Amino acid sequence: MNDIPPRPNNLEAFWMPFTANRGYKAAPRMLARAEGMHYYTNDNREIIDGTAGLWCVNAGHGRREITEAIQRQAATMDFAPTFQLGHPIAFQAAAKIAEHTPAGLDRIFFTNSGSESADTALKIALAYQRARGQSQRVRLVGRERGYHGVGFGGISVGGIGPNRKQFGAMLPYVDHLPHTHAPQHTAFSRGEPQWGAHLADHLDALVALHGDTIAAVIVEPLAGSTGVLVPPAGYLARLRELCDKHGILLIFDEVITGFGRLGTFFGSERVGVTPDILTMAKGLTNAAVPMGAVAVHDTIYRTIVDGAPAGIELFHGYTYSGHPLAAAAAVAAVDLHVAEDLPGRARAIEPYFTDAAHSLRGLPNVIDIRNLGLVTGIELQGREGKPTDRAVRIFHRCFDNGLLIRTTGDIIALSPPLIVERAHIDRIFGTLADAIRAEAA
Secondary structure (H helix, E strand, O other), X not given: OOOOOOOOOOOOXXXXXXXXXXXXXXXXXXXXXXXXXXXXXXXXXXXXXXXHHHHOOOOOEOOHHHHHHHHHHHHHOXXXXXXXXXXXXXXXXXXXXXXXXXXXXXXXXEEOOHHHHHHHHHHHHHHHHHHOOOOOOOEEEEEOOOOOOOOHHHHHHOOOHHHOOOOOOOOOOEEEEOOOOOHHHHOOOEOOOOOOHHHHHHHHHHHHHHOOOEEEEEEOOOEOOOOOEOOOOOHHHHHHHHHHHHOOEEEEEOOOOOOOOOOOOOHHHHHOOOOOEEEEOHHHHOOOOOOEEEEEOHHHHHXXXXXXXXXXXXXXXXXXXOOHHHHHHHHHHHHHHHHOOHHHHHHHHHHHHHHHHHOOOOOOOEEEEEXXXXXXXXXXXXXXXXXXXXHXXXXXXXXXXXXXXXXXXXXXXXXXXXXXXXXXXXXXXXHHHHHHHHHHO
């Protein structure tokens, strides 16, 4: 511990998240500014943003309306607590969000990230079951390959192995549904694949195993970070039916699918299924200030709040819940989505985006393409003994040629800002196609 190596440059202090720190710091790739559809490097190279930052800058970069809202709020009041106190912009933000959440999900609990939203949703589900006299319902069900952030609750119900294996024991009383990825049946599907709705029936088997101890099921309408797994047609509706049948709450993690990504304000509208609890973050503020939220059905809120003795009803919250600057950014971002009909823009350009994505079929090592809304996953044949190597090399080639993509395993994910136009789509998929061909040479 006392043998501290010298620091060769000014990059060492920052321990970067989800990053190969040694490799990055040996050959850093820096983004210095952003505007509209583009980033710019510190040497002023233009990089088209094929990923909306990290699935989050849905309205495009540098939106004046959001920046000015943050500035005004910072000048008025930089911070105020929301424990036993309030400030107007937090209530305004909650009401604004509730105008667009699915019917009945109009109680908004603020967090600071998708991870905190997932853990909050799980705690609310457990509190609700206890409040309604079902205290035996302590079990939480996630799904294989699911991603619900990096809190201990989220990684416990999540199903991505590398996110769990370093950290020992997870939460107790957790089980998982099987994932829906079945390329032998669904490869190169456009939109929701027609095979796989029956996979939801595994919930019946879990109920047979665990009895009436299951409190909630949490799934992503579209699983993003694991590599864009599109829900089979009818799968989520069947899951809704089974949760109702067994007295289980259904939680949708909409951190990625919220705020227009699937062509509707929330993904639940696109898939035609309403959950009991819905998590959000990312696009909520257009990523200008960190913020998350949980939308909860009024019945759940009333059961917990009205059934509690006088005093605090839910012993949960964060110092920055409803932070004034974040709340101001959320109001401005939601207003932008409405004023510019960003979900409608996504729906209108989705067919062109879909055709462009599937034009990569037949390129070397492309073994699957799947898409829904303005999201697509391009799965590559990995190199034997070198998982992720091919995708990472393509990531580097794309960046060097002016395109930002996202990789997860040997899958390339694209999710551009919703302001994307046809010329941008042509450039994104043209650059990616060139990189795939070059990496196969």
